[in-house]
Amino acid sequence: MLSRTADHLYWMSRYIERAESLARLVDAHYRMSLLPHSSETLSQSLRSTMTALHMESEYLDRHKIIEPRAVFDFISLDREYSGSIFSCLRAARENARAVRGSLTSELWETLNATWLDARSQVARRSSQAADIGQFVEWVKERSHLTRGVTVGTMMHDEAFHFTRIGTFLERADSTARILTAHQSDLVPGADASVVPDPYAWSVLLRALSAFEVYRRVYRDVITPFKVAQLLILRDDMPRSLLRCCKEVYNNLKSVANQQSAETVRRAGEMHAALHFTRMEDILATGLPVFLEQFLSRLRDLGARIASDFLVPPAEV
Amino acid sequence: MSAPQGDHLTSTPYNEMTKVDGDGRAHYQRYTSWLKDQPPDRLAQKRAEADALFHRVGITFAVYGQEEGTERLIPFDIVPRVLPQEEWIRLESGLKQRVRALNAFIHDIYHDQQILKAGIIPPEQVLCNSQYRPEMQGVDVPGGIYAHIAGIDIVRDSAGEFRVLEDNLRVPSGVSYMLENRKMMMRLFPELFSEHRIAPVEHYPDVLLENLRSVAPTGVADPTVVLLTAGAHNSAYFEHAFLAQQMGIELVEGQDLFVRDEAVFMRTTQGPQRVDVIYRRIDDDFMDPLVFRPDSMLGVPGLLTAYRSGKITIANAIGTGVADDKSIYPYVPDMIKFYLGQSPIIGNVHTWMLRKKEDQAYVLAHLSELVVKEVHGAGGYGMLIGPAATAAEIDMFRRQIIATPERYIAQPTLALSTCPTFADKGLAPRHIDLRPFVLSGRDVTIVPGGLTRVALREGSLVVNSSQGGGTKDTWVLET
Numbered sequence: 001m002l003s004r005t006a007d008h009l010y011w012m013s014r015y016i017e018r019a020e021s022l023a024r025l026v027d028a029h030y031r032m033s034l035l036p037h038s039s040e041t042l043s044q045s046l047r048s049t050m051t052a053l054h055m056e057s058e059y060l061d062r063h064k065i066i067e068p069r070a071v072f073d074f075i076s077l078d079r080e081y082s083g084s085i086f087s088c089l090r091a092a093r094e095n096a097r098a099v100r101g102s103l104t105s106e107l108w109e110t111l112n113a114t115w116l117d118a119r120s121q122v123a124r125r126s127s128q129a130a131d132i133g134q135f136v137e138w139v140k141e142r143s144h145l146t147r148g149v150t151v152g153t154m155m156h157d158e159a160f161h162f163t164r165i166g167t168f169l170e171r172a173d174s175t176a177r178i179l180t181a182h183q184s185d186l187v188p189g190a191d192a193s194v195v196p197d198p199y200a201w202s203v204l205l206r207a208l209s210a211f212e213v214y215r216r217v218y219r220d221v222i223t224p225f226k227v228a229q230l231l232i233l234r235d236d237m238p239r240s241l242l243r244c245c246k247e248v249y250n251n252l253k254s255v256a257n258q259q260s261a262e263t264v265r266r267a268g269e270m271h272a273a274l275h276f277t278r279m280e281d282i283l284a285t286g287l288p289v290f291l292e293q294f295l296s297r298l299r300d301l302g303a304r305i306a307s308d309f310l311v312p313p314a315e316v
Numbered sequence: 317m318s319a320p321q322g323d324h325l326t327s328t329p330y331n332e333m334t335k336v337d338g339d340g341r342a343h344y345q346r347y348t349s350w351l352k353d354q355p356p357d358r359l360a361q362k363r364a365e366a367d368a369l370f371h372r373v374g375i376t377f378a379v380y381g382q383e384e385g386t387e388r389l390i391p392f393d394i395v396p397r398v399l400p401q402e403e404w405i406r407l408e409s410g411l412k413q414r415v416r417a418l419n420a421f422i423h424d425i426y427h428d429q430q431i432l433k434a435g436i437i438p439p440e441q442v443l444c445n446s447q448y449r450p451e452m453q454g455v456d457v458p459g460g461i462y463a464h465i466a467g468i469d470i471v472r473d474s475a476g477e478f479r480v481l482e483d484n485l486r487v488p489s490g491v492s493y494m495l496e497n498r499k500m501m502m503r504l505f506p507e508l509f510s511e512h513r514i515a516p517v518e519h520y521p522d523v524l525l526e527n528l529r530s531v532a533p534t535g536v537a538d539p540t541v542v543l544l545t546a547g548a549h550n551s552a553y554f555e556h557a558f559l560a561q562q563m564g565i566e567l568v569e570g571q572d573l574f575v576r577d578e579a580v581f582m583r584t585t586q587g588p589q590r591v592d593v594i595y596r597r598i599d600d601d602f603m604d605p606l607v608f609r610p611d612s613m614l615g616v617p618g619l620l621t622a623y624r625s626g627k628i629t630i631a632n633a634i635g636t637g638v639a640d641d642k643s644i645y646p647y648v649p650d651m652i653k654f655y656l657g658q659s660p661i662i663g664n665v666h667t668w669m670l671r672k673k674e675d676q677a678y679v680l681a682h683l684s685e686l687v688v689k690e691v692h693g694a695g696g697y698g699m700l701i702g703p704a705a706t707a708a709e710i711d712m713f714r715r716q717i718i719a720t721p722e723r724y725i726a727q728p729t730l731a732l733s734t735c736p737t738f739a740d741k742g743l744a745p746r747h748i749d750l751r752p753f754v755l756s757g758r759d760v761t762i763v764p765g766g767l768t769r770v771a772l773r774e775g776s777l778v779v780n781s782s783q784g785g786g787t788k789d790t791w792v793l794e795t
Contacts, residue, residue, distance in 0.1 A: 001566075001584055001585050001586075002566055002568060002572050002582060002583065002584055002585075003583045003584060003585055004568075004572050004583070005566075006585045094548070097374070097548050097553075098547070098548045099567075100374070100561070101557045101560045101561035108374065109372055109373060109374075112372065112373075113372050116371060116372070158585060257587065309585045310585075
């Protein structure tokens with residue numbers, strides 16, 4: 001398939017996944033905002049989340065203080081900010097439109113309808129305050145639908161593998177960043193007597209669809225150790241780092257070409273490292289260091305995939 | 317030249333559905349009796365349904381200068397344009413004849429130029445034309461076919477005669493609307509299709525692909541065909557993506573292709589892959605920055621060298637524009653006689669060439685009755701419609717004609733035939749034309765019908781989508 005086509009498919013699915021991740025984050029914080037006595041935790045959580053996602057400076061260009069409603073609006077609906085959910089949905093649709101011939105008509109229509117609907121929702125919003133909770137709920141549903149239509153209608157060929165690589169690279173990135181935003185809650189600090197705010201847990205777990213999973217897996221009170229274990233090392237947890245790396249590796253193996261051996265090897269290495277490591281080892285390294293290394297390897301992998309498959313070499 | 321034939325606005329346009337005495341034409345009978353039984357709100361609801369579907373499927377055209385992700389619909393009218401079989405048979409043979417002659421003409425121009433030597437067309441008309449490509453002189457193309465895909469615009473005058481208004485031999489578009497309009501009509505009104513025998517059009521992509529494969533460079537057993545687009549921001553992008561998908565071929569941009577050893581390759585995830593036929597949807601000027609416009613980002617450097625060496629087929633060929641220029645149009649009937657020894661089955665619209673002194677004098681004296689067109693204009697731009705123009709507009713054209721007469725032609729203001737169309741206040745007659753798509757490969761083929769365009773504004777004669785035109789499904793009835 002054309003390298004450019006693979007590139008558009010890869011970005012199309014990355015943007016949809018990113019829209020969903022952002023929607024989850026907004027949703028979790030929005031729920032928190034409805035609870036009493038949590039405003040300080042909420043502001044703190046919003047601040048560290050925006051820092052981890054590199055959104056803070058763009059936000060502060062537009063707004064003076066971190067205020068929940070303004071943050072929700074900024075992340076969800078800001079037409080001018082290229083990192084908002086709205087902009088992600090537009091970018092996903094523009095990438096899809098560039099290769100609409102390589103998509104099934106069901107998939108194209110799903111992405112196109114999502115964009116048209118988002119646009120009219122945002123237009124309506126200027127006159128009346130829409131419910132942000134409802135908007136992010138809708139974004140999640142559209143993302144689920146898109147994923148379902150992708151798996152259910154597309155041939156499981158090269159095009160499919162590139163969409164999957166995009167999805168799981170983006171998801172790994174998102175999980176790692178959310179963990180980064182909450183690392184202080186996950187690692188017992190110098191002062192062990194400070195008990196982390198239980199609201200912070202619920203935000204973290206809900207943002208990764210892991211709240212109910214946690215209860216089912218551990219049947220126990222929530223402890224930092226187990227939360228980290230669930231989100232990093234559980235093979236059966238769809239948003240864990242291990243699971244995402246496994247999917248990236250497997251899909252990369254299926255599209256391997258003559259120059260991609262080293263890229264595939266590195267993806268395999270990332271997967272194997274997570275597969276055979278223990279939580280104790282990660283904590284010994286220190287969670288912040290571990291996450292930083294992980295994100296940097298992920299960036300390297302993304303760049304390698306782009307140069308091996310997507311961005312055509314200048315001289316052939 | 318003779319006095320004006322044809323008609324202008326004072327004559328009553330030919331109504332496709334109804335005769336002058338008010339009786340319905342036979343081939344519309346079943347449709348009109350069906351229409352009578354339809355409750356008005358059902359039709360209104362079907363129109364809304366069509367709009368929503370077109371948006372959702374993204375059958376739109378991009379509007380330059382608007383926000384990304386904003387495209388417009390070409391309005392679709394739910395009343396079909398119906399052609400009886402006997403009319404179509406005549407049209408079909410006339411179109412095939414015309415396109416054969418046009419291909420013979422282009423081949424001749426880039427080889428021996430016999431038609432110029434015979435004194436039928438003044439050589440400067442051809443050789444000084446900006447669409448004439450000296451790079452193509454002496455180049456042999458597979459099958460001698462240049463215009464593989466031709467869109468011939470047909471109108472019907474007030475006497476009920478079909479005439480050719482324009483030949484589009486470069487990158488004619490609109491065929492996707494022909495196909496999507498049919499799909500939409502079948503979805504909205506399936507009952508109409510069981511009540512009529514309507515000639516199918518759905519096989520167009522298969523015929524097109526077969527044609528493109530048949531003109532691959534000699535010796536290529538299983539040619540790889542690609543469709544070259546300017547990209548997602550081009551106004552006809554939907555059609556490019558649609559056709560590539562329907563044919564199952566890659567939709568490529570210039571950046572996806574490169575030339576090595578005079579052969580063309582595309583960049584794929586598995587390395588370079590050889591390309592044999594390019595169905596291009598960008599103009600000559602942008603095809604190869606080394607030969608044509610050096611600032612073009614859309615083309616492929618070295619493509620023309622590959623083309624001249626015979627290792628790639630380009631459809632339509634480079635340089636076909638020399639035959640669809642409005643200053644060449646008046647000579648097409650002569651080409652038919654010269655190359656085929658036949659008399660034209662479909663006539664032209666009478667045309668005055670303003671570089672001729674006597675034509676110019678007549679036109680300048682009758683500007684308020686005539687249509688004046690720029691020779692290189694397209695899409696309904698650069699055009700004066702005398703009866704609808706203000707004194708100032710007429711004055712402006714008068715000065716331009718006197719300054720550069722060779723840039724203009726004039727034609728009578730045709731009362732294009734009308735077809736009932738949904739307007740704000742219900743059904744009303746609107747002017748229409750017809751663009752059939754003529755495919756030339758090993759043989760010349762046309763799927764029955766074509767794209768009917770309709771001028772939605774009352775009284776308007778301009779059917780172009782960029783100027784408020786819409787489209788209709790076109791039925792050729794089989795008997």
